[in-house]
Structure formats: C-alpha cells, structure tokens
Amino acid sequence: MVKRNCNIAKVKGQYLFPRIARYKAELLKREPSANVISLGIGDTTEPLTPAVAFGMKEKLGALTTSEGYTGYGEEQGDRELRQRIIDDFYPNMFEPEELFIGDGSKPDIGRLQILFGQDVTISVQDPAYPVYVATSVMMGQTGNWNEKEGLYDGITPLSCTPENNFFPDLNRAKRSDLVFFCSPNNPTGAVPTHKQLQDLVDWARANQSIIIYDSAYAGYIRNPALPRTIYEIEGAKECVIETGSLSKLLGFTGVRLGWTIVPKELCFDDGSPVIDDWRQVSCTFFNGACNLAEAGAKTGLSLMALPEARGLTDYYMENAALLKSAMVDIGYEVYSGDNAPFLWVRFPGRDSWEVFEELLNKKHLVTTPGAGFGASGEGFVRFSAFGNREQIREAAARLAD
Ligand code: PLP
Numbered sequence: 001m002v003k004r005n006c007n008i009a010k011v012k013g014q015y016l017f018p019r020i021a022r023y024k025a026e027l028l029k030r031e032p033s034a035n036v037i038s039l040g041i042g043d044t045t046e047p048l049t050p051a052v053a054f055g056m057k058e059k060l061g062a063l064t065t066s067e068g069y070t071g072y073g074e075e076q077g078d079r080e081l082r083q084r085i086i087d088d089f090y091p092n093m094f095e096p097e098e099l100f101i102g103d104g105s106k107p108d109i110g111r112l113q114i115l116f117g118q119d120v121t122i123s124v125q126d127p128a129y130p131v132y133v134a135t136s137v138m139m140g141q142t143g144n145w146n147e148k149e150g151l152y153d154g155i156t157p158l159s160c161t162p163e164n165n166f167f168p169d170l171n172r173a174k175r176s177d178l179v180f181f182c183s184p185n186n187p188t189g190a191v192p193t194h195k196q197l198q199d200l201v202d203w204a205r206a207n208q209s210i211i212i213y214d215s216a217y218a219g220y221i222r223n224p225a226l227p228r229t230i231y232e233i234e235g236a237k238e239c240v241i242e243t244g245s246l247s248k249l250l251g252f253t254g255v256r257l258g259w260t261i262v263p264k265e266l267c268f269d270d271g272s273p274v275i276d277d278w279r280q281v282s283c284t285f286f287n288g289a290c291n292l293a294e295a296g297a298k299t300g301l302s303l304m305a306l307p308e309a310r311g312l313t314d315y316y317m318e319n320a321a322l323l324k325s326a327m328v329d330i331g332y333e334v335y336s337g338d339n340a341p342f343l344w345v346r347f348p349g350r351d352s353w354e355v356f357e358e359l360l361n362k363k364h365l366v367t368t369p370g371a372g373f374g375a376s377g378e379g380f381v382r383f384s385a386f387g388n389r390e391q392i393r394e395a396a397a398r399l400a401d
Helices: 006-010 016-030 050-061 079-089 105-116 131-139 193-209 274-285 291-300 303-329 352-363 389-400
Strands: 099-102 124-128 155-159 178-184 210-213 238-246 260-263 334-335 344-345 380-384
Touching: 016 352, 050 291, 050 303, 079 099, 079 131, 079 291, 099 105, 099 274, 105 131, 105 210, 105 238, 105 260, 105 274, 124 131, 131 178, 178 193, 193 210, 291 303, 303 334, 303 344, 303 389, 352 380, 352 389
Parallel strands: 124 155, 124 178, 178 210, 210 238
Antiparallel strands: 099 260, 238 260, 334 344, 344 380
16 A cells, blocks of 8 residues: 555645535535525636637637647747736736746646745745645645644744734744735735835845745736735845736636746845746646647737726626625625725624525525635635626625625
C-alpha cells in the first residue's frame, strides 16, 4: 500500500463549496420542487460577449484547416495577448516576458505554492478565498488544524473586519515569508486605498516578504480613486506577484484563462530572480492555455471590445445594487456591493452556518457562510451578485417577504 500524503490528509473536512452543495442536495431531496436560487459560489451566468465569440469562431475555423492549424502554443502564452493584457490593465508597466498566461487564477495560486515549496511561512487575510490556505496546507507549509484557533498552526491570520475597515493592523502583524492579499477581497468586497496598499508594500519590503496579490475582481472596482492593481504602488515590483483572471471579467469561468505577473525586479534572498524559477515551474506544470480561449480573450480585450466587457460587469454590479437596496430596506447590516460583486452581510451574534441553513430552508436561497472564509467571517454571510436579473429580483423579493 502507498502511504497517504500527510499534508493532504491535514486538510480539514470538505472544501467549502462541496459542503454547501451537499446541504442544497439534501433540501432538494426533501423538497424536490423547491425553486432554489444560488447566490453562493459566485459563478457567472451571462453569455460570452460578441467580440469573444468572434475571436473564438475565427480561431476554430482556422484550426479546422491544414493551413490554419496550430498545435502547442508559446508556453508562456500568446505574446500578442500578453501585450494586450499589459496595455489594458498595466499600461507601460511591464514587458510581455513578465506576464504568464494560465488557465485561471486558482491553478496559478496552486502552482505558485510549488514555486515556494514547504519551508515558507504564510499570512493570509482573514476572511479570504479559501484556496490560499488550502494550497499551503497541501504543500506542507502549515501544522495541523487547530480547533481552538479555528485555523491551521503556523498560518498568521490578518483579521479584516468592519472594526478595522477591513484592512489589517500591520503594526501588530507577525512577519511571514508570503502574504496573501486579495483586492477586491472575496468575500468582504473591500478594496484598500492607495495609502493602505502603500503601507502593505512598505511593510512587506521592510520584512523582506513577498505578497501574492489576487486581483481576480479588479474589473468591478467602480470608484476611480481606488487602485486597480498593486503595481500602481511605489516599490511593489520588488515585493509582489499579482494574479488576474478573465473568469469574472469576461465570463470565462468555464472557458478558463488567467495570468500571473512576476516582475523582473523581484528576487529571492540569494539574489536570484523569482521570474526564472516561475518560468521553470509554470512551463513544467503547465503547457500553455487553450488556444481558443486565448483567441477569444484577444478579441474580447481589444480596445474596441472593452465596453462589452464593461457591460458584463455592470450587469452584475446592478444585481449587487438591487440586492443591497432590498437588504438595507429590511435592516440588514450590509458591507460592500459598490466595488465588488458580493454583499458581505453581518448577522450579529449568529452562527454563519446556522444563518446559511435558515436562508436555504426558509427562503430557498443558497449563500455562503462567512465562517467558511476564516474565523473573522463568523457572524457574516456572503451573497454573490452573479445570476440573471430575474433570479436576483426574485431573491430580493424573498428576502423582503
Ligand atoms: N481568486 C478569487 C479571489 C476568486 O474568488 C476566484 C474564483 O472564485 C478565483 C481566484 C479563481 O479564478 P479562476 O476562475 O481564474 O481560476
């Protein structure tokens, strides 16, 4: 018999979303005709934009001819697409060599853990997207699950609550090698200001830490005064790896495409550039993104097509506004919804799984219990604004009922 990987064995219970799916399945077993609306996992519902469809169709047409067929592409991703992403989101900040196209942010977060191995310490925003913690547990960077602390031993939580304006107290935070930070944060929707991000970068540089910055929802930031990428901050190139995604920007949750930027300036303690090792890891564990996805991304992100992408995110932000207004009207304590497609709602004194079950069983609404995102998420529930308008209106009506 083969010995089980003890690090994977350490992962506590089921990953959040399978557990939610199980509760939903149990409800449907009891009440097969229940019209359940999902405001849970946060999957996109609206169709691909015409520009994306055009690029994909063209590429598909080419692939079915001898002259137009292409096999493996550039391992780091189509160069023209890399330049387009830089032009759209990081104008004049990087060379295409510093950007790596992948099959989404989540797989890149996993591969980044391989880059750093098991001998690093990590800090993570609390609450945060569970994948940061889960991948570091599997990599062996942590101790066991500590029931009393509600966290794995060895991980430093950076608590983000309404009391600290969802930005951690860096003066009291312990140093770690890696710091996972997400803006807009999933689940709180919080977006740090330039000043806050400058403090974070200064703190990381003083501690010689590396920040893994997840900007998967940057396309939802509506306040022009807020930073869309951490590279707007002085000194960030020396201490940050940023990962981005087309999942929520262009509805690519099923198509799959994302990217990671590793600036040339970022070095390990021995002076060697991180980008060299990332090229090695990324090009060994991954063989280039799907060429149809790249073709759709290229046309979907062209300057002329950007208003279509904006239309998609506007649609979900209108959903967020609709849900938020219904909740505020009935007296819910709602955070976010202005620069992110989530509502982070506090139910003071309540257990978040209990509120989740109540919303599921009484209103037939699937949400996500805040505790699933970290100990500081206890007492909160996340409502996702992804969904078609009719369902969102129905969900708002059920909440008000
Ligand atoms: N990062 C955050 C914060 C997310 O919430 C998600 C998906 O929900 C991802 C990354 C995953 O992105 P992708 O679909 O590109 O893998």
